[in-house]
Amino acid sequence: MLRIENLTKVYPTGTVALKDVSFQVEDGEFLVVIGLSGSGKSTLLRCINRLIEPTSGRILWDDIDITAANAQQLRLIRRQIGMVFQQFNLVKRSKVITNVLSGRLGYANPWASLLGIWSHEDRQRAMQALERVGIADKANNRADALSGGQQQRVGIARALMQEPRLILADEPVASLDPVLAHSILQYLEALNRTDGVTVICSLHFLDLVHRYATRVVALKDGVKVFEGLPKEIDRARFKEIYGEEAEEVRATAVEVG
Amino acid sequence: MTNLSRVLRILLWLVVSAAIIAAFILSVRVTQPDFIKLVVAAPKARQILPQLFSPELFVRQAITSTMSLAFPIPCGSAEVGQPAESGPRLLAQPPCASAGETFRLRGENFPPNAGIKLSWRLPDQRALSIKRIATDGNGVFELEIQARPIAATKDGKPSSLEVETSLPEGALRPSPTLTEVVNAMFVTVFMALLATTFGTIIAIPLSFLAARNITYRGVLGKTVYFITRSFLNIIRSYEPLVMATIFALIVGFGNPFAGVLALVIVTTASLGKMFSESVESIDPGPIEAITATGANRAQVILYGVVPQIIPDFLSFTIYHWDINVRISTIIGFVGGGGIGYFLSQAINAFQYSKAGAALLAIILVVWALDFLSAEARKRLT
């Protein structure tokens, strides 16, 4: 169970990106975070694995206080938390297999990995991860030779290498077309359903939220304005989260999705 | 009010124009451009330019052959020499003489139009040069020679007439100048290579320390960042020429080591800056992603940063080698060794043909490296 307690993030510029946010995520949930652009979704996800240092508040994972972990402990925590990004964040010039293997760095022997030496098990695990997302044949291609949808699957394979108990996905389908969006989210759903991995995912389109979320948290200007089931987001709630001009956004979203 | 500001504007404009004109007048007076001299003194260059433009790069190896004919002075003091049966042969008429008399020497069947060196080979094996002549179109020469008392027979051993024929034949050989130029050019190119290598090795770690996205974190990081940055900026402001001169004063003029030292510093400074800018401009996404996997800092740099910067680093390094060859020719002039030093020595010694060969070599090598480095860099993207 992940507990976010009074999480606040103030950037050095003075922007308050998160204001006193608290909620819980049970193991095995598919929690979707929604909110307008700039509402603090990315900041929230990055505070959980401390890619961004929270200003105050606590993040507890079972008995571990992530916010209190030192550098060494933090690395051990991070390697159990997979992360998937909107821009895929692959090393474009490296091979697909190298990108996938880099997901294993938290487990690998530091010296061997610096020499580019990987154990047979790790290589096998990487090929299995690529098979699972259906692009084992691309293992030796350069990452930037792949299409957007394929690159995001490499991103998921990289997260798989961590044998994660939790996956943070920051708008994983926002740079993909709607058809691909479903195929990517289905991989995350499968991980969630069959492997029992907890997923925290930020999404833009409401129909995707309805389709995949088991629970929803909504942010507005860094404040949590809603927490509940997807079906509870009615017209009034929607306007509350997205503002008065939100009608068109939803209409487009539903149409496109 | 508007009138006043307009007047002020015109005034300002006048002052600026006057300042610019003054600067021009001053620069003309200081640099003393003398176009008349450029024309009048041109004939003087006429003597130099042909030498400069006709560097002697190759020479034909001359094949020399010698033949001799014993010639007793006085007659009867020794056996007279017998002319050869076939091939080139020498005939003396008469075949012997007393000291002071003259005789005719005739050569037949020699190569036509060949240069010939005629000399006495004295009984004690010393050579005494007589004359240089050439054979005619039929390979024949004839001349009158005086029997010198010094060539008299000694202890029954007569002096011989010796004929040395040299034919400009055989393979073209690199001239001594060319060999010297090539050697000096090698020194320059390898000076540049050595300096580029060392400069790069020093610049790589410095560039990471001077990259905001890698180092600028925490008090220690910020301190290191500023120190490295300032260090690079300070050493960048030194002129390679000044440094080369100082190092040449220490290790000796003409010593390539002086040039290498100066170049290493120049290379470190400018590559350090270029590398750090390259590191700063990389995509932060992969760094974030790899940090999120629980990787340590070294792993993040090796897996997230290095693949992104390799093409830039290689291309900058090749480019800088190219630059270093140019700088090192100039550095050579102030005592840094290599082709530049060779050129300055040749000019100081009025050996313009040598200087021309050096210039030719510089042009060729700079052009070739320019071309190669451009090609190599094209392939790196």
Ligand SMILES: Nc1ncnc2c1ncn2[C@@H]1O[C@H](COP(=O)(O)OP(=O)(O)OP(=O)(O)O)[C@@H](O)[C@H]1O
């Ligand atoms: N590094 C930063 N420094 C300063 N302000 C930042 C930084 N990152 C984000 N912010 C600000 O914090 C707020 C929340 O940003 P965040 O990226 O978390 O929003 P988001 O919900 O992910 O938006 P989007 O949908 O556009 O990705 C915004 O106002 C943003 O401008």
Ligand SMILES: [Mg+2]
């Ligand atoms: Mg975001």
